[in-house]
Amino acid sequence: MSNPFSGGFLDRLKGKGTEKIDESKLRSLASQVKKSDFEDEEKLRQIIKTLATLAGKQLTVEKEDKIVEMFYNQEINIHDMASISKLLK
Structure with a gap:
């Protein structure tokens, strides 16, 4: 199974004002990270928190909830993780 962080995600994230990563x-x-991690809310929240920490960003509970909700509503494509980096701004 392909890694959801493949396809240039690392380069796109680094280019989103998070050069300190x-x-x-x-x-x-x-x-x-495995695709199944995105189906487990606890693991998904941990991934989001880890990405925020790596990006040097503070996430409010509300923002974290919104990102989780967007995953479950399929507003965020796990194969285009650059959308998460935009949310971490």
Whole structure:
């Protein structure tokens, strides 16, 4: 199964004003994530929190809830993770 963080996601995320991201940490996270992780709300929230931390962003509970809701409403495509980086701004 393909990794949802593939297809240039790392480059797109780094180009979204998050140049401080440690690429090795981001690649490590990407290598650990499975498609099924997005179906488990607890794992999804952990991924979102980890991405926010790597991007140096603080997430409010409301923003985290909104991102989770967007995943479940299929407003965020897991194969286009750049949409998450926009939400982390």
